[in-house]
Amino acid sequence: MATDNGPAPAGGRDLSEATPPHTGVGDAAAPPNPPTRWQLTKADFYSGAIFVAFGAAFAAASSQYTVGTLLRMGPGYFPRLLGIILAVMGLAIVGLAVLHFVRPRADEQAPEEQAVPWMRGGLLLAAVLLFGFIIGGAGLLPTVLLTTFVAALAGQGTTPARAAVIAVGITALCLVIFVFLLRLTVPLFGPWVGG
Amino acid sequence: MDNILLGIQTALTPTNLLVCLIGCALGTAVGVLPGIGPTATIALLLPITFNFDPVSSLIMLAGIYYGAQYGGSTTAILLNLPGETSAAVTAIDGYQMARQGRAGQALATAALGSFFAGTVATVVLAVFAPPLAEAALKFGPAEYFSLVVLGLVASIALASGSLWKALAMIMLGLLLGLVGQDVESGASRFTFGAGELDGGLNFVSLAVGMFGVAEILRNLASGIHRPSMVREVKSLRLSRADFKQMTPPVLRGTLMGSLLGILPGAGHVLASFTSYSVEKRISKTPERFGHGAIEGVAAPESANNAAAQTSFIPLLTLGLPANPVMALLIGAFIIQGITPGPNVINDEPVLFWGLIASMWVGNLMLVMLNLPLIGLWVKLLTIPYRVLFPAIIAFSTIGCYSLGLNAYHVFAIAFFGLLGYVLIRFGCEPAPLLLGFVLGPLLEENFRRAMTISRGDASVFLTRPISLAMLVVAAVFLVVAVLPSIKKKRDVVFAEDE
Numbered sequence: 264m265a266t267d268n269g270p271a272p273a274g275g276r277d278l279s280e281a282t283p284p285h286t287g288v289g290d291a292a293a294p295p296n297p298p299t300r301w302q303l304t305k306a307d308f309y310s311g312a313i314f315v316a317f318g319a320a321f322a323a324a325s326s327q328y329t330v331g332t333l334l335r336m337g338p339g340y341f342p343r344l345l346g347i348i349l350a351v352m353g354l355a356i357v358g359l360a361v362l363h364f365v366r367p368r369a370d371e372q373a374p375e376e377q378a379v380p381w382m383r384g385g386l387l388l389a390a391v392l393l394f395g396f397i398i399g400g401a402g403l404l405p406t407v408l409l410t411t412f413v414a415a416l417a418g419q420g421t422t423p424a425r426a427a428v429i430a431v432g433i434t435a436l437c438l439v440i441f442v443f444l445l446r447l448t449v450p451l452f453g454p455w456v457g458g
Numbered sequence: 459m460d461n462i463l464l465g466i467q468t469a470l471t472p473t474n475l476l477v478c479l480i481g482c483a484l485g486t487a488v489g490v491l492p493g494i495g496p497t498a499t500i501a502l503l504l505p506i507t508f509n510f511d512p513v514s515s516l517i518m519l520a521g522i523y524y525g526a527q528y529g530g531s532t533t534a535i536l537l538n539l540p541g542e543t544s545a546a547v548t549a550i551d552g553y554q555m556a557r558q559g560r561a562g563q564a565l566a567t568a569a570l571g572s573f574f575a576g577t578v579a580t581v582v583l584a585v586f587a588p589p590l591a592e593a594a595l596k597f598g599p600a601e602y603f604s605l606v607v608l609g610l611v612a613s614i615a616l617a618s619g620s621l622w623k624a625l626a627m628i629m630l631g632l633l634l635g636l637v638g639q640d641v642e643s644g645a646s647r648f649t650f651g652a653g654e655l656d657g658g659l660n661f662v663s664l665a666v667g668m669f670g671v672a673e674i675l676r677n678l679a680s681g682i683h684r685p686s687m688v689r690e691v692k693s694l695r696l697s698r699a700d701f702k703q704m705t706p707p708v709l710r711g712t713l714m715g716s717l718l719g720i721l722p723g724a725g726h727v728l729a730s731f732t733s734y735s736v737e738k739r740i741s742k743t744p745e746r747f748g749h750g751a752i753e754g755v756a757a758p759e760s761a762n763n764a765a766a767q768t769s770f771i772p773l774l775t776l777g778l779p780a781n782p783v784m785a786l787l788i789g790a791f792i793i794q795g796i797t798p799g800p801n802v803i804n805d806e807p808v809l810f811w812g813l814i815a816s817m818w819v820g821n822l823m824l825v826m827l828n829l830p831l832i833g834l835w836v837k838l839l840t841i842p843y844r845v846l847f848p849a850i851i852a853f854s855t856i857g858c859y860s861l862g863l864n865a866y867h868v869f870a871i872a873f874f875g876l877l878g879y880v881l882i883r884f885g886c887e888p889a890p891l892l893l894g895f896v897l898g899p900l901l902e903e904n905f906r907r908a909m910t911i912s913r914g915d916a917s918v919f920l921t922r923p924i925s926l927a928m929l930v931v932a933a934v935f936l937v938v939a940v941l942p943s944i945k946k947k948r949d950v951v952f953a954e955d956e
Contacts, residue, residue: 310623310626314630337643348629349633352629384675387875388875391869414851415845418848433852
């Protein structure tokens, strides 16, 4: 079943000391050291774990519902089947990652590492959640203004003043499109602001 | 013939001409802009099109899709920056032509080749879709189940990246698609008692989250590469020698694109790559390729546009999406109360023929939009991303909220955005998940029906010849995809995308 791994090229063992292959890309961020085994396999390991978790959760939750037999399938049958398959696939991905960790292949490059934009990504998601929380109370205009302001702050090097300008511009555009052209029926001002 | 007239009549009504134009223009714009693609755009616009009638909404959404193919090639040629994955091959020779001062000729070749291919592929669609739908009407639940399995497998066997992860993403998508009320028993599944979830997870929120918000999160991490120098476009006129050189590649590219487009998966990417390598192989002067060969622009451009049109065939005849955009169009059909599948042609002739006729009209519009207005599109590149992405957020949130004036749809965007970003980071592309999500209920329904008819005998999928044949083809796809030599080729094909 492990065919996806492909046969390791001859002499492909124990490469931790080998020089990294030349990437040929004039990338200043190219790592000076050969990738560690963990760098090569962690994406597979984590994604496999996510699939196992989802598969197991769906399979477990399915047993709340009638499972039934092939002839008389209950609402739990098909999801339980799929959940088990997904969990097995996740295990296979984790297994392949472990195999790969033990026996790394020749001249591999670590996948490009990018710092997770915690702060900016968090702002972006916060903007979306904010919209959901205040739209009912504040109405369309204040909500869009605030949402786009918070979202714009997530941009690289965007100052609050600049974000405010962007927010006003986008809000005006949204009003034209959604209120005047598409006649959206959401009130402009909600009960919180006397709408 | 009556049908074609009906289609033309439908496509030429003022409303439909207008929405077609809007769709094509929007498509060109997002094709030009890096950081937002046709999938995210269509997802964003789905809620807005609820107010349109079904024909107009599908005409517009389809226009975005094939319009993006045109826009993507423009930036590929002028900036060596394929705005759309399938334009990556065009960039190889197109950008070289531009460097030699032949940008106009490259653009004209791409536009005319695409137009010709689009025209032919539209005819292919009109000729082959009805008999295929006729055949599909005879399918029982077992055949349909196997067909869906084949579609899902083929879509990943031809796509990039790890096969295991793609398979797991499909499974996860199928499971997410099952959330909500079970049609047969009425039981609420996986809803945690939340009534909002009875109707299932919201399709638009999922698509907007996975393809819009997750993409923004990725771009915030990596930054968007924007070149500053744009090659000047002098003249668009093609010489007689140019025409002579481009005609055979356009014909071959159209043929290959029309065939490969029908395959589920990344048909149009595969088509442009294959046609490029074929041209290079049969050329008497292969050394010119990579240095501004006009054939290297003509063939992949016609191939990818032909494939973009024929990828509607599985959607309109079988209800099977060939790629994430088609999966979104399935959503658009369902929202409008139409079940996509073999019945569409007979039950909704206005929709079917109107859509086909509009594709030809749209291709004509695109040639006119793209060639004379080229400078305008390139100007779009000066919109900074830090302005673009808050606008995408505003559109996503307002659009999803307007679905049912329900804040749950908005929270769902954040959830799927985060999930999509995490999965992308670990090397799992979201496209198979979307296909699975759309097809989950269909797969379950047909599985259950097949089991009821066969009295619980699971071998029915192997004893019915058509069903068996489809499963065998699916198995062959899987085996072929993991063979080392093919795997290497896949990697090469999709390395071109980056």
